[in-house]
Structures are given as C-alpha cells and as structure tokens.
Amino acid sequence: MIERLRVLVPAGFAMTMASVPLFPGFITLTAVAFPGVSVVPLPIALAVLAAMGLLGIYAVVMLIALPREAQPLTRPILIWWLAGCVATALGFDPRDGAIFLGVLGLGILWHISVMRMYAWRHAARAIWWSYAISGVVACVLAIGMALTHIPAAQYTIQHGRAVGTFVLPGELAGYLLFFVPIAYALARVARIGALRLLGWIGAIVGVCAMALTFSRTGWVGLATVFAAFVLFNARSRRRGLVVGGAIVLAALVLVIALFNEHHNPSENYTRISIWQAALGSFERFPLTGVGLFGFSHIYPALRLPDGDATAFHAHSMYFTFLVEGGIVGLAAFAWMLASFAREFRHRLTHADPPARFFATAIAAGLTGALVQGLIDTVSVVIFGLLLPMLALALVAARAGTGDA
DSSP states (O other), X not given: OXXXXXTTHHHHHHHHHHHGGGGGGXXXXXXXOOSSOOOSOHHHHHHHHHHHHHHHHHHHHHHHHSOOOOOTTHHHHHHHHHHHHHHHHTSSOHHHHHHHHHHHHHHHHHHHHHHHHXXXXXXXXXXXXXXXXXXHHHHHHHHHHHHHTOSHHHHHHTTTOOOGGGSSHHHHHHHHHHHHHHXXXXXXXXXXXXXXXXXXXXXXXXXXXXXXHTOHHHHHHHHHHXXXXXXXXXXXXXXXXXXXXXXXXXXXXXXXXXXTTTSOGGGTTHHHHHHHHHHHHHHHSTTTTTOTTOHHHHHHHHOOTTSOSOOSSOSSHHHHHHHHHHHXXXXXXXXXXXXXXXXXXXXXXXXOHHHHHHHHHHXXXXXXXXXXXXXXXXXXXXXXXXXXXHHHHHHHHHHTTTTO
C-alpha cells in the first residue's frame, strides 16, 4: 500500500509548489476588509484550499505509514502553531484565525514531508520544475497586468504597481524574495539543462516584476538577499561584508530617491501610528495577544486621531506576532528561527559546493523575507512559504537540487 502511495508524492509536491501564487486569494475567505483587489475568483480559492486539504490528508497517511524519524524543527514549529491556537481561541476573531491556522497546519505537514521525502525519486525534480514554471507564469502575469492596466480596479487602487494574483504589491514582493535567488541558483547548479534555462528566465522576469512592485520593503529585502548570498559564498568574510553592505546601501539610496514613486504620499507615516496602536494593544494583552486577525478588530479603539481608520495588520511581521500571539507567540517564533540557524550552519559544514550554493540561495531568500518583515507583514510568506523554505534550505544543504 505504501509503495503505491509513494508514486503520488512528486505530483503532490508539484501541485503544492505550483499553487503558491494563488494562496493570497485565501484572504477572500475571511471577513477582513483588505486594501486590494483579488483576481482569484472565490470558487478557485475554495478549490485550491480544498486541494491543499486533500494533500494534507495524504501527507498525514504517508507520514503515519513511514517509520518515525526525528526532525530538528518539528518541536519548535509545533509550539509556535499551538501558541497561535491558544491566542486565537482567546482572541477577537476565532473564525478567521482558525482558517489561517488550518493553512499554517498544512504548512507544517508540507515542511515535514519535504524533510522526509525530498530525496525520493522525482520528488526534488517535481518541486523545482513546478516552482520555476509557476513562478515564471506569476511574474509574467504581474508584469503584463501592470503594463496593460488590467484589471483597471487593481491598477488604480495600487497606483500602477505590479500585483498579479497576490492582492497586494508587498505580497508579490515577498514571494519574489524567495523566487529570484532560487531561480538564479537553479540556473547555475541544476542538473537538467532545460531547468537551468528556465531558471535564467525566472531570475530575469522576477527582478523585472520586483522593480514594478515599487515595494520599498521589497527592494531593500531583495538587496538583502543579494548581500546575504554574497556573504554566504564569499571566500573572505571581510570582502563579503563590504560587497554586501554596498549592495544594501545602493538599494537604500534608490528607495530614498524614488520614495513616493507609485505611492500615495499620505501613506508614508501611517506605519508610525499603527505601530503605536500595536504597542497599546500589547500593553493590554501581553501574554497571548489578541489572536490571529484580532488586531484589525481592536485597532479602531486604539488608533491615534491622525491614524488610518483601519489597519489590516501591525505593518511589521514581528509586531504582528507580538500583538496577535503575545510574548508566547513571538518567543516560539524566535526559538524556531534559532533552531533553524543552528541546524543550517551545521549542515553547511558538510555540504559540497553545488549543494552549499543552492542551499544558501534559499537561506538568502529567508534573510530577505525577515528583513522585509521589519516593516511589513506578508501573509504569503508567513502562511505559504516560511515553513517549506526552512525545510528546503536544510535538505538542499545535503542534497542540493536533488534529481532536478
């Protein structure tokens, strides 16, 4: 029985990786008033969520059938998820919070499955082919929609910035922080020639799409990706720091020079008032926070007179975790990242050059996402990319691109 089920593993990975650009459409399943336009119809969002649920059941069956195997991040990840469950149960929006806790739970299964099955026949090939193809399609769609002004509502609301299927420009930027370095690494070290070519295409259209997002946090995040990648692979740490620092500095100059490009200037300082409201919320609910999606409910009562009327999140991934998950949630998240850093560093010491190159590209994407998270909260990163990318970085440090 287990051997028959094993045959479906590559298809399951392919379907999951290819669906990531559609994940932001899940926001339409909630009652949150998000400041954007989703081009993913509600039936498709429901179908994708249902498909992910079925794949989750399949993953559970497979993992139960396999011999038990200790994994370095399972415990901190589960503690983080359980902290979110407690916070949401006690919070202001248990319904919407439960939807995304379910999505995050599927991400946990995805993480564990990658750790266990990446080395299986055709598994890595399915992961990287589907990720590269869907990423290229997502970038081309985003670029085309921005250049043609279609749909007009999305183009108008986002001031002409590239969005595609991601609802918000920052969501597309968060996705690209992973896609661009991985596409470049595939172009350099993938075993299959056609995949290397696809990697070059992906890296080029990914950078173009990032430019058209006009996301200031995305641009700085991508510069951090390049800087981290240089530092990870530099022969001299000093040289890596100099080159990496120059890249980040150049990005900051660019952001300052184009600060209001395709942005409403009145939005420049809204984050400050939102952060102050977030601190006010934390003072009232320090231990377990207000629950997932609870901040948008308490914000109107805490906002400053000159602040936005509504706030979807705390405009910082770390503030959001602190406000919605309390000290417990943020501490669990920090434990998870520290556990990853320790295990990743250990695995890199035994990695061959191609595997190290590929693994550090994924880790550079994680670094960029964490930097973007300082002043933005990107749902597709938190609920769709973070956990599987932690796993992919670890397995790539040993197996590289696998059979891809």
